[in-house]
Amino acid sequence: MSLPTYTGLLGKSWHYSMRTVGVVVLLYLVLPVLVIIPLSFNAEPYFSFTSGMLQLDPAAFSTRWYQELFNDPMWTLSFRNSLLIAFSSTVIATVLGTVAALGLSRANLPFKGLLMGTLISPMIVPVIISSAGMYFFYSKLGIAQSHLGIIIAHAVLGTPFVIITVTAALTGFDHSLTRAASSLGASAPYTFMRVSFPIIRPGIISGALFAMVTSFDEAVIVQFLGGVEQRTVPRQMWSGMREQISPTILAAATLLILGSIIMLVAIEVLRRRSLRMRGVRE
Template sequence: MAFPPYVGVGGKITHYTFIIFCGFVFIFLIAPILVIIPLSFNSEPYFTFTEGMISLEPEAYSTRWYADIAKNPQWAFSAANSIIVAICSTFLATLLGTLAALGLSQSHMPYKSAVMGVLISPMIVPLIISAAGMFFFYSNIGLAQTLPGLILAHAVLGTPFVVITVTATLTGFDHSLTRASQSLGADSRKTFFKIQMPLILPGVISGALFAFITSFDEVVIVFFLAGFEQRTIPRQMWAGIREQISPTILAVATILVVVSILLLATVELLRRRSERLRGISPS
């Protein structure tokens, strides 16, 4: 790296220390996620690299833990539950959240900051308190230990993310676009679907993905609200970690990491597209 001529030896040392420190932080962030990927292909039931793995012997690697997942019907069952709950709660959260964001971003909205405070609160209140409250509430109305109860509970947790992302795409929304559309003869429905919707769609989708991952990854509410029949993947993993941790958990974890990489990539692409559409230079 080229330094300006006025930088002395001390400056250079500081700079390299800084770079090395940052490197360590990045390793700290990413290593725990990456390390489980090779370990999940361990042919021995250990949680560490065997000598065979380090010298890259093919026998030291196997996909037996993945075969284990396929063999155990419990995993398929909880995956189905997880996906059903996540999709339904995402749909609900996205619908309600987007409508609310449309209202909140209008300058006429009364009590805006108080309402916003209430709507964001599910993200802030400690999960254990939300879970305890919902446990009594859903027990009283007879929805505890049912999938609909779990879906409603997860939908509430997901809405703040949708509200935040959609409100963010709506700030800086050029309202002259809607006026232009209306002056050219489009009715308000057409204006919404042809002008506003395409512009806020990236925000809606990334909010939906946030809501999806929130539900898909949630375990505390499931812990309180779900019975054995409603077990989800995180609940199953929790039991695995608590009772006896087997490398099958690492295989499941690896699959989840791949899913999160895909989700992240989608959100990043959407964000850049949205910024391009709105004429903001990518950041």
């Protein structure tokens, strides 16, 4: 965005200073993560750059760790479990979070602040505390050490993200549209699908993506509730760091980084689309 022609020296200095600070903060946050990507192509079994890599010698780079990743039955089981658990928990979190956000959007709802705080509390409470409580509670129900227990636990963690994004999408929503549909004889499900859903759909999808990323990257709850057959990618990476350090972990981390980047880009696209639908210009 170009500066107005009347911007003075102080305004220009402030503008470019803020941009510089933003770039520095971005590099500070991103560089420690991005350094994993070239390390995952190291031909040697090291977690550091070799002299050949620094000299850009093609012989110093290899895809051997990606080949080992996809040929290892434990890693393939971990990816399969992570996808199953993330997808299932995302569906549950999306449904529950959307319904909760629709209820919280009503002006006449009593104790709205208290309900909102309670529903988003899984984002605030440390995961280790939630994991311990879930372990004892789910053990009583007999669903600990099972896929079902982990799916429900991850749905609990993902629901607040859906609530927040859908609530944001409902900001400024004209409820007279739903009342008009009801006055014309439309049922509540029909009104939601044809009136409310098209407007809040970007918020729902964004919340679902956040919930999926949270589930796919979560490691603490799996340590408490998962058994051998419920091993996920984060738990496999944790076990690999403790038992046998191998650059295969870097290959898995690279795939997770690329997946997260794709998710974030999709979320940003949906956010901009939601703003355009509401007539907001950035």
